[in-house]
Amino acid sequence: MSATFASFGLIDALLGAVDTLGYKTPTPVQVQAIPVILAGRDLMAAAQTGTGKTAGFALPLLQRLTMEGPQVASNCVRVLVLVPTRELAEQVYQSFCEYGAHVPLRMAVAYGGVSINPQMMKLRKGLDVLVATPGRLLDLYRQNAVKFTQLQTLVLDEADRMLDLGFSRELNAVFEALPKRRQTLLFSATFSDAIRTMAATLLVDPVSVEVSPRNAAAKTVKQWLVPVDKKRKPELFLHLLKKKRWGQVLVFVKTRKGVEQLVDTLAAKGVSADSIHGDKPQPARLRALERFKAAEVQVLVATDVAARGLDIDDLPQVVNFDLPIVAEDYVHRIGRTGRAGATGEAVSLVCADEVQLLSAIETLIRQTLVRIDVPEFEPDHRVPMTDGRGQVLKKPKKPKKPKFGPGRPAK
Structure with a gap:
């Protein structure tokens, strides 16, 4: 029997939000991730954009926070979601708001490029969920606007992109500030060596999920x-x-x-x-x-x-x-x-x-x-051919002609 959102044991408030959004059946990453997260295990998931991964971690986290009830202290956060860019921060935050439309949880987003003051104000009463970029999170932490004493779960979304953008130092500073006892969920489109090294230091006995072929482009x-x-x-x-x-x-x-x-x-x-x-x-x-x-x-x-x-x-x-x-x-x-x-x-x-x-x-x-060559746009500087393994095929050099008649060596 195929999985349904109800089969995960999600509460009615979350099922209602999912239904409103038109989600019919869980995606492969949701089927594999949601039970693991609900069980409190660490998770390392390879999932590309468009696979439904945000709901894959947001729904079970919202479920657990709601079932525990509101108990967050001033300036504290219970779930921290780290993302590489402002756009993704806004997108993930909006998703949490949509999925959590009918649950009594406090959520906010924090990123650079805008005033820090409204973000500090939202943190004063404490937050159940904070979605943030690494740089702005550290700004808030250094100003004592955010505390991690109540942190239960850290989510690293698009972790490979954070490393690509040079956030290693900021991430290490964040990890140092977090409690050692916590759940960690790492989502990455690719499992590079750098990601595997980072996962080895952050995750404890993680469940590994890979829902698409490594570095594959969508077949559609x-x-x-x-x-x-x-x-x-x-x-x-x-x-x-x-x-x-x-x-x-x-x-x-x-x-x-x-x-x-x-x-x-x-x-x-x-x-x-x-x-x-x-x-x-x-x-x-x-x-x-x-x-x-x-x-x-x-x-x-x-x-x-x-x-x-x-x-x-x-x-x-x-x-x-x-x-x-x-x-x-x-x-x-x-x-x-x-x-x-x-x-x-x-x-x-x-x-x-x-x-x-x-x-x-x-x-x-x-x-x-x-x-595909487009007539009238054929390049003067030809693009060398590549083979099935992605190798550049250099054009063979023409043999040099003998200087003193065909085939005759110089005297």
């Missing part, structure tokens, strides 16, 4: 690439946008400057576009995302910092304007589409000097991306 996403010269990428993108009649498109660009340049280019051609990157203040980033979700803009251009915090339903199209420096980010980028069984498409515009990045991606996902 059609992936292909177009070889093109770097300088012609904007022109090619506009050509594809028009010819393929793309609706909403999420575009990833390597740098913040490149993001704004593309937005300006699109605007000049009458295409509605907005941007998300680290230089934009948080309210502007959230506004850009809301405008995109509401279909007020056709194209949202983002850097990888924003890649994992974007939760967009029914997104059909992702374009890699630039290939990511870190191959794993390719999987996260294209994971924005083809979610929850829907189909999607991921197109990469690849120039000659990105061939090593392409090779790394193909090695990671264990497949060679289909190449």
Whole structure:
């Protein structure tokens, strides 16, 4: 018999919230994670974005907090969820609010880029759940605005991304401040060596859950690439946008400057576009995302910092304007589409000097991306071919001709 949310023993208040949200059957990560978390065990889970992992940890934690009753002291937190970016913090917090709409728990979110004072005020009465980024959490801790004496559970969401973004020092400072006796839940899209090392020091006899093949791209996403010269990428993108009649498109660009340049280019051609990157203040980033979700803009251009915090339903199209420096980010980028069984498409515009990045991606996902040449955009600088193992195939050198007639050595 297949699992249901009721079969986990969830209380009516949570089942009602799940039903309101239209969740019918638990996803594989929820089936495996929820009983483990309810039992108080440590958990190490490999789960990509779009697998339902947030509900996988939020529902059982809300259940346990509710069953224990409100008993949090001033400035204390009972459940701490650490995430890498502001966008993801906001997204996870909103999910907790939706799942916990009918339970009497106090929840809040804390991240940098906005005033710390309202966050400190919310902590004064104590919180059942705090979702936070590492840097802002440490700011609050150093100002004695948050205490961990009552902490029961630490959740590390997208732990690999936190390490990628250079949060190792902040994370270590947080771990030092936390009580040793606690439940720890680690969620990561990939189990790199660094993640396994971190897990070994943090988790006690953890249950390991892996719900998708290691570093696999979603099978529902059609992936292909177009070889093109770097300088012609904007022109090619506009050509594809028009010819393929793309609706909403999420575009990833390597740098913040490149993001704004593309937005300006699109605007000049009458295409509605907005941007998300680290230089934009948080309210502007959230506004850009809301405008995109509401279909007020056709194209949202983002850097990888924003890649994992974007939760967009029914997104059909992702374009890699630039290939990511870190191959794993390719999987996260294209994971924005083809979610929850829907189909999607991921197109990469690849120039000659990105061939090593392409090779790394193909090695990671264990497949060679289909190449489609677009007439009139064939590059002058050819993109070297790669083989099925993601290796760059160098063109064979032509044999040198003898200097003194065919085959004759010099005298």
